[in-house]
Amino acid sequence: NAGVTQTPKFQVLKTGQSMTLQCAQDMNHEYMSWYRQDPGMGLRLIHYSVGAGITDQGEVPNGYNVSRSTTEDFPLRLLSAAPSQTSVYFCASSYATTIGLAGDIYEQYFGPGTRLTVT
Amino acid sequence: GNSVTQMEGPVTLSEEAFLTINCTYTATGYPSLFWYVQYPGEGLQLLLKATKADDKGSNKGFEATYRKETTSFHLEKGSVQVSDSAVYFCALNSGGYQKVTFGIGTKLQVIP
Numbered sequence: 001n002a003g004v005t006q007t008p009k010f011q012v013l014k015t016g017q018s019m020t021l022q023c024a025q026d027m028n029h030e031y032m033s034w035y036r037q038d039p040g041m042g043l044r045l046i047h048y049s050v051g052a053g054i055t056d057q058g059e060v061p062n063g064y065n066v067s068r069s070t071t072e073d074f075p076l077r078l079l080s081a082a083p084s085q086t087s088v089y090f091c092a093s094s095y096a097t098t099i100g101l102a103g104d105i106y107e108q109y110f111g112p113g114t115r116l117t118v119t
Numbered sequence: 120g121n122s123v124t125q126m127e128g129p130v131t132l133s134e135e136a137f138l139t140i141n142c143t144y145t146a147t148g149y150p151s152l153f154w155y156v157q158y159p160g161e162g163l164q165l166l167l168k169a170t171k172a173d174d175k176g177s178n179k180g181f182e183a184t185y186r187k188e189t190t191s192f193h194l195e196k197g198s199v200q201v202s203d204s205a206v207y208f209c210a211l212n213s214g215g216y217q218k219v220t221f222g223i224g225t226k227l228q229v230i231p
Contacts, residue, residue: 031216042221050216058217090162105151105170106216110162
């Protein structure tokens, strides 16, 4: 298993350009997410999906689009890049494991990340 | 809303020293608690988890106990190695897949 793969590893964009960050998983996981990691802020959820054809917004969705046409793939689109989107982006996949007191437990499997710089 | 508090560090220790990284949380409901580790240049990996009060998660010599009375989930290791140098994230999940909250991450540097 390759696990969760992300491409590209590094990217530099000019303000206003658009691009797509690719994410794929080969573990047949139902759930997938995109996070951004910024210094002093931990990870923040951008968008997530609970299955093919179903997506929803997370904590910081503005400026990003997602789609989930297959179980394996979950691309993240930057519509018009801004310097505030300079960050490290992580894709993650998950499935429900044991039942906890609050319901299902979700362990996340992360990709290696994409470091994006917007100038 | 939910929140996770941990120090940013860096925490610098000599090899074979005892490690504690504090994590406290606030949450509605009954959260599951996690520690993830991020080695340089890599994504996060699950290190350990606990799903109910007094549960102890353990892996690779690391341990953390779910303390509901103090809302804490401190990470400990008895003897750290240089290879443990990484960023450690405390996280909680409560009320659905998307309801996950990460701490800011604590950088650990272990020197020989």
